[in-house]
Amino acid sequence: MHSRSTQRGQILIIVLGAILLGGAVMAAGVFGTGRSLDDLDKAVKKDIADDTRRDAARKVIDQWSTDVKAFLKESGNRQKTVMKLMRRHDATRPELEAIVAEQELAGAAIDQRAIEHRFALKEQLSREEWANIFPARN
């Protein structure tokens, strides 16, 4: 598991380039909850009493974190390239479009992975546990 501050920092960095770099779920954090995966892990640890389901749920979150970390690493590199190209007066549109298209694919893939992880997590939680961890917002 990554530290909260590290993960928070990673999310901060990637959303800075979200307009050009894609990834809707990624850009919205953990499904628009405003919480990090580490917060989610802490809630699961606290709210799920059953050892087997709790371990399985934490495993899902851990894989989710691993996927996010890999995405952020690659996206960070692409973001730097995009910034350099935009600063360069002689950069060409195909140069920029190639990297933006690459990131759109990566953004779509991480969105799908996040949705898969959300449903895998739900499989391990009861309705009541889910409501405790993801309370309705006004």
Add this chain to the structure above:
Amino acid sequence: MNTIGDDVKRTAVAFIVIACSLVLARCAKPKPTPEELIGGPILEMRNAIENDISEPGRQGQMLAIVDELDGVLKDHATDLEAVSRDLSRLNVDYDVPREAFDGVVSGFALRAKARRQRILDLHFQMTGLTSPEEWKPISKHEVEALGAAGSYLTN
């Protein structure tokens, strides 16, 4: 001598500082609007154009492009906020089908793709209207404006 690489590093650091400031500021006061976040760098772009491009025709064309860029970025920030709300609402529903998430995400992806293409159109219109020297200060603030639009949900 400053290289673009140095500028990019400085800009990246500036983004992180701005984002962290926003995080801290948000603890104490209401969430800034997209207009507030994007407005600063857009104003800097306008200032750079007015300072560095003296020909009225080209200056007017550039300012009109920046106005359009401003609108696209604000649309993006507003859309991102709406998508975040939609995802949050879906997520709390234990019985929501996967297709509901797919619909929100794919809809946003399509709209964002169209906005990215428009941003690239505007970007290359601007490079076509400027010399390399004129472009340098303008591009610094363009990159900052793009960062501000993407940072709206950073909290």
